[in-house]
Amino acid sequence: KTNGVYSCRAxxxxxxxxxxxxxxxxxxxxxxxxxxxxxxxxxxDRSHGMLRTEVRCARCGSHLGHVFEGExxxxxxxxxxxxxxxxxxxTPDEG
Numbered sequence: 001k002t003n004g005v006y007s008c009r010a011x012x013x014x015x016x017x018x019x020x021x022x023x024x025x026x027x028x029x030x031x032x033x034x035x036x037x038x039x040x041x042x043x044x045d046r047s048h049g050m051l052r053t054e055v056r057c058a059r060c061g062s063h064l065g066h067v068f069e070g071e072x073x074x075x076x077x078x079x080x081x082x083x084x085x086x087x088x089x090x091t092p093d094e095g
Contacts, residue, residue, distance in 0.1 A: 004092040005035065006083075011060035015039050015088070022075060028065065028082050032075035040081075042067065055081055062087060 006016040006029070016031045024030035034040045038058060045054040045066065055064045065083040073080055 002090060002092050004090050006031075006088045006090050008057040008060060008062055008064070009087055009089045010062040011057060012089075013039060013057055013059040015057065015064070016081070016083070018090075018093075022073065024073060024080055024082070026080075026082060029085050029088065031081040031083065032073070032077045032079055034081065040064065055083065057087075064088075 001018065003018045005014050006018070007014050014035050017035050020031045020033045022030055022032060041056045041058045041061070043054045043056060045052045052066045055067050056062060057064060063084070064087045065081065068080045068082065069078060071080055
């Protein structure tokens with residue numbers, strides 16, 4: 001696992017850190033909390049006959065993925081930010 005910061009590929013805003021990334025076995029990078037609550041925007045998504053919460057970059061509005069709650073993962077927030085890997089860029093920690 002590489003330690004570092006995950007930024008928006010479109011605008012460079014820092015969104016998530018490797019310390020909040022966890023293995024959810026869903027096929028997409030999963031995080032239990034954004035780096036800063038102001039870094040992401042949460043929007044109700046009723047597409048495809050479902051009720052979900054879309055996650056967008058607060059700076060540029062790019063679609064990042066969705067956040068889910070109450071799935072029982074052993075994380076501090078009980079949330080899973082399921083993020084499209086193509087929307088992220090990892091900057092490894094120095095050292």
